[in-house]
Amino acid sequence: MWTSLNKKVFIFISIILLIGIISGILFLIFLNEASKELIFLNINEYIQNLNNYKINNIFMDTIILSSLLILSIFIIGIPLSIFFIFFNGFSIGFIISSLSSIFGFKGLIYSIIHIIINKLVFLFFLYFLFLAMYKIVLLLIKYWVHKEKINKDEIIHLFKKIILCLLIIIIYDLILYFFGNKIMNLFNFLII
Secondary structure, eight states: OHHHHHHHHHHHHHHHHHHHHHHHHHHHHHSSSHHHHHHHHHHHHHTGGGGGGOOOOHHHHHHHHHHHHHHHHTTTTHEEEEEEEHHHHHHHHHHHHHHHHHTTHHHHHHHHHHHIIIIIHHHHHHHHHHHHHHHHHHHHHHHHHHOOOHHHHHHHHHHHHHHHHHHHHHHHEEEEHIHHHHHHHTTTTTEE
């Protein structure tokens, strides 16, 4: 159900993501030439080895998202979650600006395809994960500050949503690990 809280959280997450994307683009623009050269060399090396590359986000996503979940129970996970969303936006902006700088319009198209394949599903379920974590934190704050009784069924329901989102993200990461490079190789003609 699209409630007022869901809409506010969605808008907030979208703004943080957009600020991250703009920051990632601006970061490369304002970077000194020596650092840009080093980044461009690393990207070119990556492109030369695309066939040997496996998209492996399984371990990092599991550790980071589980840590954020545990820390959200102690409320500190919410600011860290906001930073994580910003970081994902920053990486998207950085990918767009760096590939566009090296390969021009074809690099822009390739970066958009890369982001759609590697980030779109992740970000979609990340929204639902953070929404559930935020609702849990609100319930805990109401319990600690206002001494309101916690609805255990609601907490269990939110934890089920979180577990489902984590499982979908892990399955998505597994699919990317086994098939991501094959899918990305279909679009190599844009940059090679």
